[in-house]
Amino acid sequence: MLLIHRPRVIRVHGRVGESEHGSALAAVLGVMAVGLIFVSLITTSIVGSFGVSTSVRAGVQSGAAADAGIAAARRGLYTIGNCAAQPTPGKYVSTVAPVYSATVDYFRNGAWTTGCPPETANQVRIVSRGTAQSSGVNGALVGDSTSVEAVFTYVVPGIMPSGTALYLYKGGIVESNSGFDMTEAPAAGLMIKNGNFDCAKNNSVINGSMSVAGNLTFTGSCTVNGSAWVGGTATLGIGSIRDNLTARAVSPNPPGSRVGGMYNPPVPPAPAPPTVPPWTDQGYNPAAWIDPAGTPYEVRTLNTPAACVLPNGSLGGTSAGAPVILDGRGCTLGVAAGSNTTVKLTSDVVIFANRFDFSGTNSLTFASSTSTPRRLWFITPDLQADAQPTCNSGVTGTQGDFSVGNGFAISDPVTALLYTPCAFNGVNGFTWRGQIISGQYSSLKNNPSFTFASLGLPGVNLTTGGPSSTITTPQPGAVISRREVTG
Numbered sequence: 001m002l003l004i005h006r007p008r009v010i011r012v013h014g015r016v017g018e019s020e021h022g023s024a025l026a027a028v029l030g031v032m033a034v035g036l037i038f039v040s041l042i043t044t045s046i047v048g049s050f051g052v053s054t055s056v057r058a059g060v061q062s063g064a065a066a067d068a069g070i071a072a073a074r075r076g077l078y079t080i081g082n083c084a085a086q087p088t089p090g091k092y093v094s095t096v097a098p099v100y101s102a103t104v105d106y107f108r109n110g111a112w113t114t115g116c117p118p119e120t121a122n123q124v125r126i127v128s129r130g131t132a133q134s135s136g137v138n139g140a141l142v143g144d145s146t147s148v149e150a151v152f153t154y155v156v157p158g159i160m161p162s163g164t165a166l167y168l169y170k171g172g173i174v175e176s177n178s179g180f181d182m183t184e185a186p187a188a189g190l191m192i193k194n195g196n197f198d199c200a201k202n203n204s205v206i207n208g209s210m211s212v213a214g215n216l217t218f219t220g221s222c223t224v225n226g227s228a229w230v231g232g233t234a235t236l237g238i239g240s241i242r243d244n245l246t247a248r249a250v251s252p253n254p255p256g257s258r259v260g261g262m263y264n265p266p267v268p269p270a271p272a273p274p275t276v277p278p279w280t281d282q283g284y285n286p287a288a289w290i291d292p293a294g295t296p297y298e299v300r301t302l303n304t305p306a307a308c309v310l311p312n313g314s315l316g317g318t319s320a321g322a323p324v325i326l327d328g329r330g331c332t333l334g335v336a337a338g339s340n341t342t343v344k345l346t347s348d349v350v351i352f353a354n355r356f357d358f359s360g361t362n363s364l365t366f367a368s369s370t371s372t373p374r375r376l377w378f379i380t381p382d383l384q385a386d387a388q389p390t391c392n393s394g395v396t397g398t399q400g401d402f403s404v405g406n407g408f409a410i411s412d413p414v415t416a417l418l419y420t421p422c423a424f425n426g427v428n429g430f431t432w433r434g435q436i437i438s439g440q441y442s443s444l445k446n447n448p449s450f451t452f453a454s455l456g457l458p459g460v461n462l463t464t465g466g467p468s469s470t471i472t473t474p475q476p477g478a479v480i481s482r483r484e485v486t487g
Contacts, residue, residue, distance in 0.1 A: 163462025171195025389439020
């Protein structure tokens with residue numbers, strides 16, 4: 001019998017082949033799994049990036065829509081009756097792109113009220129909510145709506161309000177619990193064109209920013225709740241500046257905690273120094289004072305010693321509510337007033353005089369005869385047109401400073417502007433609502449309280465130094481603030 005032997009090696013070879021095939025399959029499956037993970041990650045990244053990009057797009061669209069609402073409401077407030085004529089008075093709405101809803105509020109008597117502003121309003125606020133034309137996807141909804149708030153001054157027919165709060169051409173000093181609220185002034189609330197600023201003695205607080213051409217010196221506990229731009233040296237002592245300080249030199253150096261922001265920050269991102277306008281030569285030109293209808297102000301001359309003393313009682317135009325110019329340039333000792341006097345304004349009043357000496361007068365108040373806001377201008381003319389303050393004082397001169405005694409007050413709702421090429425001397429405390437423009441080194445001492453309100457002068461933009469025109473209708477004025485808000 002023939003025996004046939006089958007080598008086992010064939011079986012062995014068969015097992016080896018099967019093992020290699022299984023290993024290859026596992027490797028392929030592993031690569032596929034890794035690939036699927038990468039694909040999943042890439043897909044997630046793409047989807048997430050798409051969501052972010054659509055959210056950014058939506059944010060741009062809703063922000064632009066909110067800005068369009070601000071513009072529409074502001075434009076409407078320039079037209080008499082437009083605000084009240086809206087389907088909901090005081091609310092501007094667009095249901096087509098750009099989609100927005102803008103609400104108007106006004107500020108009067110220390111409170112905000114929703115609705116169309118009356119002529120007695122001090123400020124107007126517009127809050128606009130814009131909606132994106134294309135919403136974000138994949139849950140990225142943060143940019144679908146944006147709310148923007150803009151606050152403006154509200155100006156009434158007459159002279160265009162302009163200028164800063166305190167314009168002290170040759171510098172000045174404040175001390176002893178002085179309080180200044182200049183936060184609503186454009187750019188810097190305190191401007192010094194050619195001089196130094198000294199903050200001395202106890203606890204003076206300046207709410208707002210300042211621009212000083214010369215040196216800034218704190219010799220007391222002075223606080224500036226804003227920024228300071230200083231052309232010379234800033235000596236901070238025990239004072240402080242809440243925001244940024246820009247100066248040629250500082251003491252101590254570095255200023256440390258005395259400056260809450262940055263010392264000499266780069267521009268940008270920090271704001272550029274404000275432009276300080278040139279001196280405006282304001283002479284006696286009654287023809288420049290006209291009402292919105294083009295009617296000149298009434299002019300009355302103070303031609304007797306008794307007429308040069310302001311009354312304890314009513315003062316205003318001959319016609320009820322009509323503005324008047326009182327020409328007191330012929331008053332030898334300037335325009336004066338007795339102690340315990342309340343001058344009740346029945347209209348807007350402009351007083352021209354070569355000096356105002358109230359230094360010996362106690363308790364002198366300028367008030368409105370009713371609840372109607374009144375405007376008051378004290379003007380000492382600059383007799384030389386050279387873009388420099390020229391005070392014709394001294395032994396042979398006829399002009400002098402504006403000086404106030406204890407208890408001098410500009411009472412709400414009266415606002416007052418002082419223009420003098422001479423100095424302002426307030427050394428015994430005073431209360432002022434409005435603006436002060438002085439040509440010589442001035443003093444604001446011993447518990448003064450100052451609140452900015454813009455009045456301006458006819459024919460000149462005190463903010464820029466250029467020309468201006470008369471306002472013919474109530475309207476929004478300068479921007480006070482603009483910001484994005486929640487809700």
